[in-house]
Amino acid sequence: MMAANPTVHLAPLSLSAKVVGSFAYLTVKDRMPTILTKVIDTIHRNKNQFLEQYGEEGIEAEKQTISLLSKLRNEMQTDKPILALTDELSDTEAWNRYLQRHQEQQGDQESVSWFKSPWLYVECYMYRRIHEALWLHPPISDYDVFNEGKTRTYFESQQAVMSLCSYFEGVRQNMEGLAQNQLFEYFNSLLQVSLWGNKCDLSVSSGQDNSQKTSPIDSLSSLQPFILVDDSELVWSTLTSGQPGKSSAGRVDIVLDNAGFELVTDLVFADFLISSGLVSEIHFHGKSFPWFVSDVTANDFQWTIRQTMAANHKYMSKSGAQWQRYLKEGVWSYHDHPFWTQPHEYCDMEAEAPDLYRKLQGADLVLFKGDLNYRKLTGDRDWDHMVSFGAALRGFGPSPLCVLRTLKANVQVGLQLGQAEKLTSEDPNWMTTGMYAVIQFNSPKSEE
Incomplete structure (x- = not known):
């Protein structure tokens, strides 16, 4: 049910000044400079x-890129004004328009600075400036400064990947003739594996080891109490009820988050959806350039499938080969769009990226993975925790959607009366530890 009068405390583009003021300052002064320093060290x-x-030419490009990134770090740490982009890429105009609107709302260009701007905006802006620094200095323009961490987490999670692929092989062999309740149990287990895969986020750990070491299946029962909202039955119902004029097997879009182990959990879950006949087509959405340390790009997506296919493990290589076939046959497809690497909230998508919005309207379900997607869906605002998820979306609803997210930022909606207070009494940092998670669903029909 939607709250009768949902309360939300808004600054022009962000959380309330009280919440974001101190929290963003600490983020800018601590985590973000740490990430930027690692980028500079990696290039050097x-x-x-x-x-x-x-x-x-390569050495000169390295020096010039580091010079720009060092300047960026200084701007960040000394609260300099946010600067317009100069690289003239396809998304530059959109970024600069966003800054201009921000300046007009603030009423003073000097006030649009690192410490006085919304946390979500300055985080996105930092990664876009990293991209700019590289792009302006060929021939290293396409260098992925986060690739080392992404590949390391994949290899360091090998035991967990082998365990998951072995489990899924058993599921695949037993798929035929399963009763609906048995199929739902497998669906729910692999949905939760994909959910908890989101704990492996390098942007939160500032690039430190955050790989999966244990069997993801074995830990599901112990993690169940930490799922604060579980709408898995609504997701299941959406996939099995069918749309008017369609069979139940339609199209699911997955808006990806992290490379490494989390991506493997997403691919296994997508494989289950196809193998079970619940879905006939999967569209994966990733980033068009390296973003938030560990977010999936096209290179990460293809590399992960190739590595899994080449693994010296029977069921890993079998899974990888199957994923490659899905891509070749068009059952799976990978897409990126500039909107995913812009600062906009998703309620702006229909106006700012109507082509992407129309694409998502073609899905029977859109799965959004991770914390950044949740922040953009809800506007990173200081919502009352009991406001419904649908209300916090502020009109965004191209299709039925679900978020699989472990909590790592100070925003959460859709909780029950007293639930947030109880969590706060047990752990004041419950929204940022990654210990808790949500499977949160919304359908445009439910908000009509």
């Missing part, structure tokens, strides 16, 4: 690689 450590590949 690889200067010999640039020399071998590109000669002196």
Whole structure:
């Protein structure tokens, strides 16, 4: 049920000033400079690689890129004004329009600075400026400064990947003739594996090891009490009820979050949806350039499938080969769009990226993975915890949607009376530890 008068405390583009003011300041002063310093170190450590590949031109590009990133770090730490982008890429105009609107709302260009701007905006802006610094200095423009961490977490999660692929092989072999309740049990288990895969987020750990070491299946029962909202039955109902004029097997879109182990859990879950006949087509959505340390790009997506296919493990390689076939046959497809790497909240998508909004309208269900997607869906605002998820979406609803998210930021809606207070009494930091999770569903029909 939607609250009769949902309360939300809004600054022009963000959480209330009281919440974001101090919290964003600490984020800018701590985590974000740490990530940026690691980016600078990574580029410098690889200067010999640039020399071998590109000669002196590569070394000069490395120096110039580091110079720009060092300037960016100084701007960030000393509360300098947010600057317009200069790289003239396809999304530059959209970014600069957003900044201009922000300046007009603030009424003073000097006030649009790192410490006085919404946390979500400055985080996104930092990653876009990293991209700009590289792009302006060919021939290293396409270098992925986060690739080392993403590949490391994949390899360090090998035991968990092997365990998951072995489990799924058993599911696949027993699929035929399953009763609906048995199929739902498998569905729910793999949905939760994909949910808890979201704990492996390098942007929160500032690039430190955050891989999955244990069997994801074995830990599901112990993690169940930490799921604060569980709408898995509504998701199941959406997939099995069918749409007017359609069979139940339709299209699911998955808006991806992290590479590494989480991506593997998403691919296994997508494989289950196809293998079970619940779905006939999967569209994956990722980022068009490296973003928030560990977010999936097209290179990450293809690399993960190739590595899984080449693994020296029977069921890993079998899974990877099957995923490659899905792509070749068009059952799976990967898509990216500039909107995913812009600062806009998702309620702006229909106006800012109508082509993407129309694409999502073609899905029978859209699964959004992770914390950043949740923040953009809800506007990263200081909502009352009892406001409904549908109300917090503020009109965004191209299709029925579900978020699979472990909590790592100070926003959460759709809780029951007293639930947030109880959590706060047990752990004041419950919204940021990654210990808790939600499977949260909304259908446009439910908000009519």
